[in-house]
Amino acid sequence: MKRAILVFFGLLGLSGCATVDRMDEGLNALLGQDAETAVQILGKPTEKRTSANYTVYFWIVDRTETYTRPLPKAVDSGTSQHNVNYYNEVVAVEYRCDIQLFADRTGRLIKWERDGNTRGCQDYIRILSKYAEARKGK
Numbered sequence: 001m002k003r004a005i006l007v008f009f010g011l012l013g014l015s016g017c018a019t020v021d022r023m024d025e026g027l028n029a030l031l032g033q034d035a036e037t038a039v040q041i042l043g044k045p046t047e048k049r050t051s052a053n054y055t056v057y058f059w060i061v062d063r064t065e066t067y068t069r070p071l072p073k074a075v076d077s078g079t080s081q082h083n084v085n086y087y088n089e090v091v092a093v094e095y096r097c098d099i100q101l102f103a104d105r106t107g108r109l110i111k112w113e114r115d116g117n118t119r120g121c122q123d124y125i126r127i128l129s130k131y132a133e134a135r136k137g138k
Helices: 002-029 035-042 118-136
Strands: 049-050 055-076 080-104 107-117
Touching: 002 080, 002 107, 002 118, 035 055, 035 080, 035 107, 035 118, 049 118, 055 118, 080 118, 107 118
Parallel strands: none
Antiparallel strands: 049 055, 055 080, 080 107
């Protein structure tokens, strides 16, 4: 049973990587494009910083949601029969995504960085996957 659970979570992890890889394809497709193209594709950036050599555009998702799930709790009634009660466990789920696009002095995108999890990046994964597919046809 433990082995089956480990295999399941291992496959789940691999599928998450494949999904994020699709986002990477979209980010790579943005390289060489004008920064305004990224804004049209991804929406208004969360933040923009300018230095002597670069302008960095940030798209950030950072939120936590909670939900409850019932878990069984055996109660010993002092007899051979055991009653099962349930209690609610509160589970926190983190949604995090940080995309940084670097533009040179002319406004052309020259590199990117990203961090986060599939949950937090899911909207950007979808948008950037479609953008990468559209660019392949050109």
